[in-house]
Amino acid sequence: AALNDGLRSQVSAALKEGRVTPTELCQRCLALIKSTKFLNAYITVAEETALKQAEESEERYKRGQPLGILDGIPVAVKDNFNTAGIETTCASNMLKGYISPYNATVVQKLLDQGAVLLGKTNLDEFAMGSGSTDGVFGPVRNPWSYSEQYKEKSVPKSHSEDGEFNWVITGGSSGGSAAAVSSFTCFAALGSDTGGSTRNPAAHCGVVGLKPTYGLISRHGLIPLVNSMDVPGILTRCVDDAAVLLGSLAGHDPKDSTTIQDDFKPFELPNLTDVSKLSVGIPKEYHAPGLSSEILALWSKAADLFKNAGAKVVEVSLPHTRYSIVCYHVLCTAEVASNMARFDGLEYGHRSDMKDSTESMYAATRREGFNDVVRGRILSGNYFLLKQNYEKYFVKAQKVRRLIANDFVKVFRSGVDILLTPTTLSDAAPYTEFIQEDNRTRSAQDDILTQAANMAGLPAINVPTALSERGLPVGLQFIGRSFQEKQLLTVAKWFEKQVQFPVIQLEEVKRHDSGVFQHQKSASFS
Amino acid sequence: LALWVPVVGLEIHAQISSNSKLFSGSQVQFAAPPNSLVSFFDASLPGTLPVLNRRCVEAAVMTGLALNCSINKKSLFDRKHYFYADLPAGYQITQQRVPIAVNGSLSYSLCVDNKMSQMVTKTVRIKQIQLEQDSGKSLHDDTRSQTLVDLNRAGVGLMEVVMEPDMCCGEEAAAAVRELQLILQTLGSSQAVMAEGQLRVDANVSVHHPGEPYGVRTEVKNINSIRFLAKAIDYEIQRQIEELENGGTILNETRAFDSKLGCTVPMRDKEGKQDYRFMPEPNLPPLILYDAKSLPANMNHQQVINIDWIHERLPDLPSVKRKKLVERYGILPEHSFTLLNEDGLAEFFESVVKRTQMKPKKVIGWILNDLLSYLKQHSLTVKESPVSSFLLADLLNLLEKKEISSTAAKQVLAELWKGEGKTPLEIVKEQKLELLQDQKELEQICQAVIDAQENQ
Numbered sequence: 014a015a016l017n018d019g020l021r022s023q024v025s026a027a028l029k030e031g032r033v034t035p036t037e038l039c040q041r042c043l044a045l046i047k048s049t050k051f052l053n054a055y056i057t058v059a060e061e062t063a064l065k066q067a068e069e070s071e072e073r074y075k076r077g078q079p080l081g082i083l084d085g086i087p088v089a090v091k092d093n094f095n096t097a098g099i100e101t102t103c104a105s106n107m108l109k110g111y112i113s114p115y116n117a118t119v120v121q122k123l124l125d126q127g128a129v130l131l132g133k134t135n136l137d138e139f140a141m142g143s144g145s146t147d148g149v150f151g152p153v154r155n156p157w158s159y160s161e162q163y164k165e166k167s168v169p170k171s172h173s174e175d176g177e178f179n180w181v182i183t184g185g186s187s188g189g190s191a192a193a194v195s196s197f198t199c200f201a202a203l204g205s206d207t208g209g210s211t212r213n214p215a216a217h218c219g220v221v222g223l224k225p226t227y228g229l230i231s232r233h234g235l236i237p238l239v240n241s242m243d244v245p246g247i248l249t250r251c252v253d254d255a256a257v258l259l260g261s262l263a264g265h266d267p268k269d270s271t272t273i274q275d276d277f278k279p280f281e282l283p284n285l286t287d288v289s290k291l292s293v294g295i296p297k298e299y300h301a302p303g304l305s306s307e308i309l310a311l312w313s314k315a316a317d318l319f320k321n322a323g324a325k326v327v328e329v330s331l332p333h334t335r336y337s338i339v340c341y342h343v344l345c346t347a348e349v350a351s352n353m354a355r356f357d358g359l360e361y362g363h364r365s366d367m368k369d370s371t372e373s374m375y376a377a378t379r380r381e382g383f384n385d386v387v388r389g390r391i392l393s394g395n396y397f398l399l400k401q402n403y404e405k406y407f408v409k410a411q412k413v414r415r416l417i418a419n420d421f422v423k424v425f426r427s428g429v430d431i432l433l434t435p436t437t438l439s440d441a442a443p444y445t446e447f448i449q450e451d452n453r454t455r456s457a458q459d460d461i462l463t464q465a466a467n468m469a470g471l472p473a474i475n476v477p478t479a480l481s482e483r484g485l486p487v488g489l490q491f492i493g494r495s496f497q498e499k500q501l502l503t504v505a506k507w508f509e510k511q512v513q514f515p516v517i518q519l520e521e522v523k524r525h526d527s528g529v530f531q532h533q534k535s536a537s538f539s
Numbered sequence: 540l541a542l543w544v545p546v547v548g549l550e551i552h553a554q555i556s557s558n559s560k561l562f563s564g565s566q567v568q569f570a571a572p573p574n575s576l577v578s579f580f581d582a583s584l585p586g587t588l589p590v591l592n593r594r595c596v597e598a599a600v601m602t603g604l605a606l607n608c609s610i611n612k613k614s615l616f617d618r619k620h621y622f623y624a625d626l627p628a629g630y631q632i633t634q635q636r637v638p639i640a641v642n643g644s645l646s647y648s649l650c651v652d653n654k655m656s657q658m659v660t661k662t663v664r665i666k667q668i669q670l671e672q673d674s675g676k677s678l679h680d681d682t683r684s685q686t687l688v689d690l691n692r693a694g695v696g697l698m699e700v701v702m703e704p705d706m707c708c709g710e711e712a713a714a715a716v717r718e719l720q721l722i723l724q725t726l727g728s729s730q731a732v733m734a735e736g737q738l739r740v741d742a743n744v745s746v747h748h749p750g751e752p753y754g755v756r757t758e759v760k761n762i763n764s765i766r767f768l769a770k771a772i773d774y775e776i777q778r779q780i781e782e783l784e785n786g787g788t789i790l791n792e793t794r795a796f797d798s799k800l801g802c803t804v805p806m807r808d809k810e811g812k813q814d815y816r817f818m819p820e821p822n823l824p825p826l827i828l829y830d831a832k833s834l835p836a837n838m839n840h841q842q843v844i845n846i847d848w849i850h851e852r853l854p855d856l857p858s859v860k861r862k863k864l865v866e867r868y869g870i871l872p873e874h875s876f877t878l879l880n881e882d883g884l885a886e887f888f889e890s891v892v893k894r895t896q897m898k899p900k901k902v903i904g905w906i907l908n909d910l911l912s913y914l915k916q917h918s919l920t921v922k923e924s925p926v927s928s929f930l931l932a933d934l935l936n937l938l939e940k941k942e943i944s945s946t947a948a949k950q951v952l953a954e955l956w957k958g959e960g961k962t963p964l965e966i967v968k969e970q971k972l973e974l975l976q977d978q979k980e981l982e983q984i985c986q987a988v989i990d991a992q993e994n995q
Binding site: 101108113115232235236237240241271347350354361368372 | 622688
């Protein structure tokens with residue numbers, strides 16, 4: 014079986030032919046979740062409902078009437094998506110115990126197609142962060158920390174001075190979803206991407222992370238960070254699977270006025286063999302300060318790969334890239350300040366015991382409910398939105414955003430089909446090292462290669478490329494034209510085939526892999 | 540004595556008459572059980588998004604056109620932030636940067652010196668009309684030290700109509716608001732009943748000496764009727780004049796009208812000026828409206844609003860209706876005002892005119908003097924009148940045919956008010972109110988009366 018065999022070609026067939034049942038799949042995943050609990054990838058495991066969904070799926074397969082490729086497929090959802098009847102916490106004290114009465118549109122779509130919802134995955138609180146380390150349920154551990162590959166290369170360094178195991182972070186903020194997919198506990202997971210929150214952890218965890226074009230997939234039910242940049246993200250083990258998920262989720266939603274009206278037609282990815290008509294752009298500004306020499310070399314190697322295969326590879330310039338951090342900071346914090354205003358303890362969520370007055374109740378509730386990161390962004394955002402500051406900061410940032418977006422327009426108009434860039438500055442850092450700097454600093458550093466795509470609303474994807482010297486995954490990013498996901502994913506699939514990224518060697522996975530997993534050597538389940 | 544020029548502007552919030560709210564599908568209904576009309580979006584549940592209600596946009600376009608505004612083909616939505624228990628999201632969605640309609644005007648009439656016969660027409664400029672959400676209601680229960688929040692009203696669509704400070708006193712403001720109310724009710728864009736909170740008026744009042752710049756203004760809130768509007772404004776003007784003449788200053792503050800005391804009082808301190816931190820509403824694209832010229836050829840007309848289409852279907856506005864009444868029936872202009880001022884009265888009048896040979900100029904007297912005063916006495920609306928237009932027409936026909944005298948007619952009318960189901964003819968017969976036409980019979984009666992006198 015090849016790397017790009019996945020849900021469509023393998024699992025679906027296996028289920029239809031009865032070689033494996035939805036219940037078996039579900040049970041296996043649930044068991045694996047239990048034995049990988051130390052990863053802390055899941056906040057809530059919905060064991061009962063998942064098994065029930067699996068049973069119902071099984072009935073449908075028995076009748077020969079599966080709902081589609083996703084019928085019976087175990088999936089996980091980041092805990093900032095509303096799931097009816099299952100706790101939605103956003104990894105925050107503010108929403109601990111909050112049971113939403115409705116499903117996010119994307120969740121509903123998955124369920125309508127028979128997917129089995131295993132649970133809600135861990136994240137940075139309210140999706141603010143690039144490490145998945147700042148949620149109230151603790152940090153997520155990168156499964157690769159426990160892989161043979163990492164142990165081989167990093168054993169001497171993998172224990173800190175006091176003997177504590179120095180596991181590495183997943184990246185963030187969708188770290189739980191990335192870890193879940195990476196450790197085989199589900200076949201696909203939903204994340205969110207505002208400044209790179211799906212692509213960053215995808216790169217660190219060695220999985221495919223797709224950020225779709227803004228407006229393609231509904232945000233109804235996704236608890237917002239930055240409404241004008243958020244998108245639901247897709248995490249899978251191969252590009253083909255991402256296309257399957259995209260096909261099931263994309264399309265106009267009347268409940269989300271920012272989704273496009275045009276009809277969306279799900280597509281199958283062609284097996285590209287000839288890239289001679291392809292023009293790949295290499296944006297020079299993405300050779301950012303702090304980019305590891307390893308990744309630089311890998312990026313170069315990838316560019317050569319395209320060149321040698323006959324594609325046109327050109328250096329391009331996105332001159333306003335260096336302003337994107339500051340621009341993002343202003344716009345993000347401003348929207349955060351606004352979006353978080355609803356958390357007052359009155360209608361839902363945590364409510365403080367402070368009863369002196371409404372104002373004091375609000376203040377205490379918000380102080381108790383939000384962590385420092387969230388509160389810091391609210392304060393910054395409110396500052397930028399003050400009447401005397403609005404023009405200087407918010408409006409200015411909007412203008413800079415326009416310039417950043419125009420950079421891409423110009424480049425794509427010049428004949429370039431797709432951009433190739435690194436996704437992260439380096440491989441995953443050990444947790445103890447990562448937390449030496451605060452969330453704000455880390456986010457600013459880590460978002461540099463990913464957030465411009467959010468500013469411009471463009472589709473982008475992380476494809477796992479190779480292992481670093483430390484034995485950890487490194488990915489590369491492709492950025493495509495607006496709504497040209499088909500082209501983006503086709504190229505990504507071709508690249509995936511060329512690089513043949515290795516499967517994670519995890520003992521826990523091997524233990525549970527009796528039968529179904531065993532036959533396959535591919536990174537995707539089949 | 541120094542001459543003072545009072546300046547009055549108004550901010551009017553009219554609740555849009557629609558089945559559902561401005562951005563969500565929950566129902567709009569007055570006096571429903573608390574928190575029974577609240578959607579997930581209204582309650583600000585995280586992850587919910589606004590979806591614009593077409594009917595509300597149409598209502599605003601109609602109102603804008605009726606007020607001679609330019610309709611902005613592109614308008615924008617913004618968030619206005621403040622914390623309050625009746626504002627679940629912590630912000631209101633409104634139109635601060637580019638509202639849906641601007642630069643209109645409203646003409647209204649006033650009686651000069653309280654004489655109905657002398658009416659003068661005035662105009663007030665309409666600065667803009669914007670769409671925005673209404674807030675919920677909070678009730679303070681001081682005995683239990685708690686606040687009860689009802690979100691039924693949260694998210695209901697409002698049109699904020701801003702009238703420039705072109706008015707000079709309570710009377711003008713009251714007349715302007717009354718005319719606006721009639722226009723809104725004619726359009727159906729708002730039921731505009733102040734008592735039910737469907738029309739709320741805040742007044743901006745200041746005074747200055749002629750030739751000098753405008754004075755500091757105060758905002759007067761908590762006005763529950765048109766009558767109180769006039770009172771509150773006139774009180775505030777007086778208060779400001781007295782304050783300034785005594786060497787004091789006017790604070791740029793918000794004051795509440797106390798209807799019991801008939802005065803304005805400073806409202807509870809809001810800790811200085813609020814900074815609403817306006818920000819574009821990122822979940823709503825710009826609102827694009829079309830007209831016949833700009834309408835794209837293959838556009839699904841369910842998806843768009845055509846301003847010209849709405850314009851063509853506007854009903855006759857009150858000013859037009861009044862003119863038609865005067866022209867058609869030869870009544871006086873001030874009569875037409877009274878007819879339109881009472882809900883259903885103009886229709887009643889026309890119904891009577893249709894059914895009687897009596898000239899409209901005479902009918903109007905019976906409508907305005909007799910019918911209307913009786914209704915007022917008993918606090919009844921025209922709809923509740925025990926005397927229908929049919930009955931009144933029958934009565935007036937008897938009078939017109941000289942079968943009864945006008946005194947007798949008034950007597951019959953008094954009887955009809957009892958609403959016992961008798962026709963005018965029956966009452967006339969019962970009370971023997973017929974006019975005698977027979978000459979001979981009349982002579983006999985007269986002779987009998989004379990004879991009786993002589994015998995005394």
